[in-house]
Amino acid sequence: MNSIIHTATVSIVVVATALAGYHRFVVAPAALTAVVDLESIISECQAELQPLLIKAASDQERAAIQQQAALFPRLLQTAVGELAAECRCQVLDRTVLLTPRPGTLDLTAQLKSKVLK
Secondary structure, three states, X not given: OHHHHHHHHHHHHHHHHHHHHHHHHHHHHHOOEEEEOHHHHHHHHHHHHHHHHHHOOOHHHHHHHHHHHHHHHHHHHXXXXXXXXXXXXXXXXXXXXXXXXXXXXXXXXXXXXXXXX
């Protein structure tokens, strides 16, 4: 009878430890959420490029600025992917979350520093 109780106790401790470790190292890190304000970043990029486009004297300058603007979405996507990898979290646009949870990270400043150089 003693060996059955001992075996059951050891089994419960092992299973509880495994579940706690799984929750701590697998489930909890995946549940982290971060937000970025893409609208403000895109607006800033447009605000930077618009005066340059207006002041451009030649068609070559305009074409270079338009090419730079065309590369922006790819640069933004790459930067968001890098942020997600760095924080090991899910990165969402701020407008997606109706009610942000406590502990939600705001990575807008870091994204701006990566994209708007």
